[in-house]
Amino acid sequence: CNLLLEADSYFNDENVDMVRINKHSTIxxxxxxxxxxxxxxxxxxxxxxxxxxxxxxxxQLEHNDYDEYLLMWLSDKLFKIHIESIGKKNIKGYMDNFTLNRAYEKYLKKDKVKSNYWDLLNIIPGLKNANLKYMSEFYKLLNNICITIAYYNDKYVKSKKLSKYSKNCLTQYRTLYMNISECKSYLDLLNKLKGIYDDFRSSAIKKKRSNNNLATNLQTITTEDGVEMDAVRSFKTYNFSDSKCKFSKKKTASSKKMDKSSLQPSNQLKD
Incomplete structure (x- = not known):
């Protein structure tokens, strides 16, 4: 989480701070x-x-256990570039059939770096064929989870703020569930993120048993009708070829609900 939040701090919308990049010797x-x-x-x-x-x-044995989250981060940046490049930035809920792989090929492949990271991320079959918009929305949930964890680690005493950040996680989870629940691969991705939140929540409550409000302020993640799904923690392969996973114009209206989940910018953590 800390690395992703650090990386987000280099961005202003789809644009990266080139001055900071070139001043950071490691980057x-x-x-x-x-x-x-x-x-x-x-x-x-x-x-x-x-x-x-x-x-x-x-x-080293865990090197590929987190590739989904890294690709969600990249998808968030690529989706912003994509909608800017096609003039759809100001259209709420805009979604098309662009995949993560197609976006990488169009926007990043030509700009070489001293790393073959794209090939290294091939360990998870099928994931690069996920819809770019959905993957960017998964990153919004991951970002909300990271912000909640970071805030707890720094200022957990301020329970009202903690509750707000936790609610953001719940809202984004439910929004995603409403849009992708019919596709098993997307549902696995969603509940992998739930696993991160659940592990954090359980650990925090256990450590702070004297804080009776913590179990309430760190809300349990459920669907809109109150069902708590099992978290996914095992290695998964992904297949988005099923028609239930494909983008269609019929889904565009429901995808507009996703705008409601953007309760805060994905790169900000404020006191």
Missing amino acids: KYYCYNDSCTTNEAGINALFAYIISEFKKSIK
Whole structure:
């Protein structure tokens, strides 16, 4: 979470702060000619940096256990570039059939970096064929979870704020569930994120038994009708070829609900 939040701090909407990128020697290292000159090159270098630093922090056997979350982060940035490039940035709930892989091929592949990260992320079959918009929405949930965890670690005493951030997680989870529940692969992705939240929530409540409000302020994640689904923690493969997983114009109206979930910018944590 800390690495993803750090990386988000380099962005203003779809644009990365090139001055900061080129001043950060470790990130700049990944720039193809020791300097990033385009927005896309900056994103590539930043993503290569995230992957490298993240995999240094975990055991080698776990190196591919978190690839879904890394690709969600990249999808969030690519979707913003995509809707800007096609003039749809100001259309609420806009969605099309662009996949993550197609977006990478169109917007990032030509900007080389000193890393073959795209090939390294092939370990999870099918995931790159996920819809770009949905993957960006999964990142909104992950980002809300990370913000909740970061706020708890720093200022858990301020329970009203903690409750607000937890509610953001619940709202985004339910919004996603309403839109993707018929597709097993998307549902697995959703409940993998729920697993992160559940593990954090259980650990926090156990550590702070004297705080009677914590179990309430850190809300249980359920569907709109109050059903709590099982978290997914095991390795999964993904297949989005089923018609229930495909984008269709009929789904566009329901996808507009996703705008309601954007309760706060995905790169901000305020006191």
